[in-house]
Amino acid sequence: MSGSFAPLLAGLAGALGVAGAWEALAAVEQAALVRGAARLLAPLRAAGRLGREPSVPERRRLGLLSAAALLAAGWLLAGPALGMAAAAAGPWLLRRVVAARSARWRADLGRGAPAAARAMADALAGGHAIRGAMTAAGTAGGVPGAAGAELRDAARAFELGERTEVVLERLRRRAADPRWDTIVAAILLQREAGGDLASLLRELAAAGEAAERAVRDARTATAQARFTAWLVLGLPPGAAVLAELGSPGFLAGLLSSPLSAWLAGSALILQLIALLCVTRLARAGGG
Numbered sequence: 001m002s003g004s005f006a007p008l009l010a011g012l013a014g015a016l017g018v019a020g021a022w023e024a025l026a027a028v029e030q031a032a033l034v035r036g037a038a039r040l041l042a043p044l045r046a047a048g049r050l051g052r053e054p055s056v057p058e059r060r061r062l063g064l065l066s067a068a069a070l071l072a073a074g075w076l077l078a079g080p081a082l083g084m085a086a087a088a089a090g091p092w093l094l095r096r097v098v099a100a101r102s103a104r105w106r107a108d109l110g111r112g113a114p115a116a117a118r119a120m121a122d123a124l125a126g127g128h129a130i131r132g133a134m135t136a137a138g139t140a141g142g143v144p145g146a147a148g149a150e151l152r153d154a155a156r157a158f159e160l161g162e163r164t165e166v167v168l169e170r171l172r173r174r175a176a177d178p179r180w181d182t183i184v185a186a187i188l189l190q191r192e193a194g195g196d197l198a199s200l201l202r203e204l205a206a207a208g209e210a211a212e213r214a215v216r217d218a219r220t221a222t223a224q225a226r227f228t229a230w231l232v233l234g235l236p237p238g239a240a241v242l243a244e245l246g247s248p249g250f251l252a253g254l255l256s257s258p259l260s261a262w263l264a265g266s267a268l269i270l271q272l273i274a275l276l277c278v279t280r281l282a283r284a285g286g287g
Contacts, residue, residue, distance in 0.1 A: 054098060062098075066090035082251070105146055110177035112147025114208035117183050119143050119151075121201035130187055130197070131158050134167075150174065164191075179208050229278045236271060 054062060067090030075083030119137035120130075128136055135158060137143055138151025150171055157167045165188065172184040182204055190197040243250045255261045 053102065059094070059098075062094050063091045066094045106174075106176055109146040109150060109175050110179055111212060112143060112145050113175075113177065113179035113183060114205040114212065116143045116147045116151060117201040117208065118205040121198040121205065124198040124201070130191070131164055134158070179204075179211075226278070229274075233271065233275060233278060236267065 067087040070090045070093070071083045071087035073083070074086035116137055119140065119142045120133045123133035123136040123140075124130070126136075134151055135155035138148055138153075138155045142148075143151055154167045154171060157170075158164075168184045168187060172180050175181075183201070186197065186200050186204065189195075190200070240251065254264060
């Protein structure tokens with residue numbers, strides 16, 4: 001009886017071994033794919049986390065990747081014509097994504113300016129010079145986010161022997177924010193004319209925190225209106241995508257008629273105008 005089950009068990013073991021080997025190979029390939037994608041997308045992460053602009057070769061690789069992804073998506077959605085048009089928009093879309101991530105990083109750096117000013121003021125009150133105060137503020141961990149990272153970069157630059165004004169100017173230029181402009185100007189002015197820099201930095205920190213509270217209040221007050229505006233803007237493109245998925249060739253048939261093409265073009269122009277208006281209102285509302 002046991003001999004009759006031996007071939008069955010052997011076959012089952014062989015099948016399980018093949019399945020296990022296949023799963024292991026798939027896991028290895030997936031890990032390699034994930035690592036490759038991570039390497040390709042590393043410049044985008046650096047733009048959002050470190051404020052570093054992609055180099056020319058990195059931009060070229062990202063442009064090819066975005067064009068290929070948009071080509072595939074457009075081709076599957078509505079055919080080769082839309083795929084080619086979407087691929088042509090890849091480099092422009094890439095620039096917008098990089099600019100948006102850099103702007104988000106600069107906004108984070110600007111929001112950290114009051115905390116950095118207060119931390120430097122505490123270090124100055126503890127007996128540090130400005131170079132030591134910036135180093136202490138960056139390494140103590142009291143300044144979170146992009147501001148803390150920039151102060152740590154400044155501390156490393158000081159260790160390498162860079163001059164204070166050079167480091168401060170680089171920080172001000174990278175931040176491109178009035179709050180950091182004021183902090184750097186106060187530090188440089190104190191070096192030339194003297195004065196109580198710690199008290200001045202605390203006043204700047206308090207003013208910056210009050211301004212940030214006002215921005216948050218404005219963002220909260222306009223949140224519902226901005227969400228409704230973005231929702232209304234997204235309805236026509238969403239309806240077009242659903243119509244194309246439900247009836248492939250719908251968009252091509254719509255654009256084949258001169259009247260419908262003219263109406264669709266006019267609607268697109270109005271949609272873009274509305275998008276610009278909503279974007280400006282969102283910026284005015286702190287969003």
